[in-house]
Amino acid sequence: MxxxxxxxxxxxxxxxxxxxxxxxxxxxxxxxFPMSHGAGILMDVVIPALYSLQCILGPPSVLLDLGLLEARADHANIDIWSMVPSLAVELGEHLDVLSKFKPSKFICASGGK
Structure with missing residues (x-):
């Protein structure tokens, strides 16, 4: 990588x-993806270390849904997003939320089917 x-x-x-x-x-x-998953370790630890990125985690015990992504888009100043395909689909269905991702450099769906 x-x-x-x-x-x-x-x-x-x-x-x-x-x-x-x-x-x-x-x-x-x-x-x-959670840190307990191999891809989570790669993207939350290895890639940030290789590219000197700041990894945004959690919050713990909160179900990942469109509301959490919207809150992150509003307040966390995230440049690079990688999300499970189901969330990417849901994001594409809510243009009001999708518009909040415009300042981002990179958005992708990864994993799953």
Whole structure:
């Protein structure tokens, strides 16, 4: 994962930069998988360490839902979002909440089906 930012442009890439191209030291990342999951460890510990990011966790014992994402968008100044697909779908169905994500650099759905 740390080598992704080192990938040079390649013939036929259509100018598409690596997905971490605009991540900067100090950017804030929120990943919806728990730390008890392998992907949670990767995105909450390893990636922030490799890219000097600030990882936003929790809050503990609070069910992850659209309301929590909206509160994070309102108050946590998150630059990078990675969420479970069901939340990404729900976010796309609520344009009023989705508009709050406009300042973000990167939003993706990961995991699941």
């Amino acid at each position: 740390d080598a992704v930012c080192l990938l040079p442009p390649t013939e036929g890439d259509g100018g598409l930069a690596p997905w971490m191209d605009n991540w900067n030291p100090g950017d804030r990342i929120y990943y919806s």
